Amino acid sequence: MLPSRFIANPFFIESSPEVVRFDLNRALSFHHSLPFYQPTPLVRLPNLARKLGLKNIFVKDESHRFGLNAFKAIGASYAIYRFLDEQHQARNGEPLASELLFSRKYADQSHPYTFTTATDGNHGRAVAWVARQLGQRAVIYVPENMKEIRKQAIEAEKAEVIMVAGHYDAAVAQMARDAEQNGWQIISDTAWPGYEQIPHWIMEGYQTIFYEADQALASKEKPDIVLIQAGVGGLAAAAAGYYVGRYPNTHPKLVCVEPLDADCLLESIASGKGEMAHAKGQQNSIMSGLNCGTPSSLAWPIVKSCFHSFLAIDDTWAARAMRTLFHAHRGDQPVVAGETGAAGLAGLLALCDDPALGTIRERLHLTDQSTIMVINTEGDTDPEHFQEIIRQR
Numbered sequence: 043m044l045p046s047r048f049i050a051n052p053f054f055i056e057s058s059p060e061v062v063r064f065d066l067n068r069a070l071s072f073h074h075s076l077p078f079y080q081p082t083p084l085v086r087l088p089n090l091a092r093k094l095g096l097k098n099i100f101v102k103d104e105s106h107r108f109g110l111n112a113f114k115a116i117g118a119s120y121a122i123y124r125f126l127d128e129q130h131q132a133r134n135g136e137p138l139a140s141e142l143l144f145s146r147k148y149a150d151q152s153h154p155y156t157f158t159t160a161t162d163g164n165h166g167r168a169v170a171w172v173a174r175q176l177g178q179r180a181v182i183y184v185p186e187n188m189k190e191i192r193k194q195a196i197e198a199e200k201a202e203v204i205m206v207a208g209h210y211d212a213a214v215a216q217m218a219r220d221a222e223q224n225g226w227q228i229i230s231d232t233a234w235p236g237y238e239q240i241p242h243w244i245m246e247g248y249q250t251i252f253y254e255a256d257q258a259l260a261s262k263e264k265p266d267i268v269l270i271q272a273g274v275g276g277l278a279a280a281a282a283g284y285y286v287g288r289y290p291n292t293h294p295k296l297v298c299v300e301p302l303d304a305d306c307l308l309e310s311i312a313s314g315k316g317e318m319a320h321a322k323g324q325q326n327s328i329m330s331g332l333n334c335g336t337p338s339s340l341a342w343p344i345v346k347s348c349f350h351s352f353l354a355i356d357d358t359w360a361a362r363a364m365r366t367l368f369h370a371h372r373g374d375q376p377v378v379a380g381e382t383g384a385a386g387l388a389g390l391l392a393l394c395d396d397p398a399l400g401t402i403r404e405r406l407h408l409t410d411q412s413t414i415m416v417i418n419t420e421g422d423t424d425p426e427h428f429q430e431i432i433r434q435r
Contacts, residue, residue, distance in 0.1 A: 046392050047354040048402045053316045055347050062344050064246040064283045072120050073250050075140040082106045084258035089372040094394045098413040102255045105421030112420040114168035120247030121240050122172050149177045156226040160213035162331050163192035169229045170201035183217040185209045209325045211335045232274040233340035241340050248280035265294045265415035271385035272298045272307050273334040275341035282348035295350040299389035301327030305354035306337050316346050328357045331382035353389050361431045363388035368432045379418045386416030
């Protein structure tokens with residue numbers, strides 16, 4: 043096992059005025075209007091918490107989201123709606139009622155689009171799923187190191203999948219070039235200069251996840267620390283926007299968790315001036331949804347201001363977290379978490395059990411009075427590898 047990397051954020055601002063303000067109410071209104079919307083479970087793991095010397099651990103289980111086994115569609119559906127609403131208003135002079143979006147009436151009168159994005163798996167499937175629901179075309183770009191089963195899941199949504207030589211960043215670049223040449227509409231969850239509105243809407247859509255967790259915790263206690271896995275930083279920025287925006291002076295400490303092999307946010311915070319930097323690893327972690335080499339230009343300033351700490355971990359911790367969640371310590375509720383989904387808990391296990399992180403535990407004030415929340419961002423999206431990992435004891 044390679045040693046973990048941990049950096050306390052020198053740019054952290056306790057109550058950051060620079061955090062982007064998201065329109066939570068509009069995102070909630072959209073999601074609540076969907077016929078298939080239901081809040082995902084918040085699972086309490088009291089026995090694991092006691093074992094780790096903590097008060098409480100909560101897992102927001104996004105593997106139940108929209109039947110897609112991952113969280114991404116809650117952002118993609120909202121962003122596509124916001125795009126279509128703008129187009130509808132420009133043509134018809136009135137807003138598009140969100141409850142009509144997936145109706146036959148809207149499908150019959152809608153303008154044809156080709157939606158496109160690059161993906162490590164789950165976001166591309168989410169965009170393809172929304173496009174299929176709307177009767178629209180999707181073209182999804184994937185890096186060559188993505189597993190075949192993830193490619194097949196996207197193709198099952200009737201999307202065209204184009205494999206690109208290289209890693210995720212190469213897929214993003216090729217997708218952007220082809221979209222411009224062909225007149226396709228990009229629905230990317232990473233941003234770059236000149237392309238920021240749709241990634242903003244995607245992050246705004248993610249706010250619903252944290253609102254649901256808040257609602258479920260209403261009669262319990264709020265988390266002291268929230269560990270968020272990060273690829274380009276979209277979900278992390280959404281967490282920052284929600285907690286710092288809603289609780290500017292009392293928000294939980296936010297800890298970013300990345301693979302050692304794809305730690306572009308940690309490299310950025312370590313760059314001296316906190317400027318965006320590229321990951322130094324090969325971006326070939328088993329946490330495949332986090333195999334991103336460059337931060338989102340929109341997400342990074344938010345994450346830079348609002349996250350307390352940055353942690354990069356070896357894949358071994360992710361595999362251990364998957365087994366910990368599935369085999370359920372002493373009567374806790376089992377949770378099916380894929381490699382990326384388990385990353386938040388993997389970071390917590392490293393913080394609690396890695397002797398090299400002792401001083402960091404003290405800095406975060408991890409004690410028997412601490413309440414922790416993590417997000418299970420995906421279930422067993424690679425079933426064969428999932429079974430291989432959980433059989434190991």
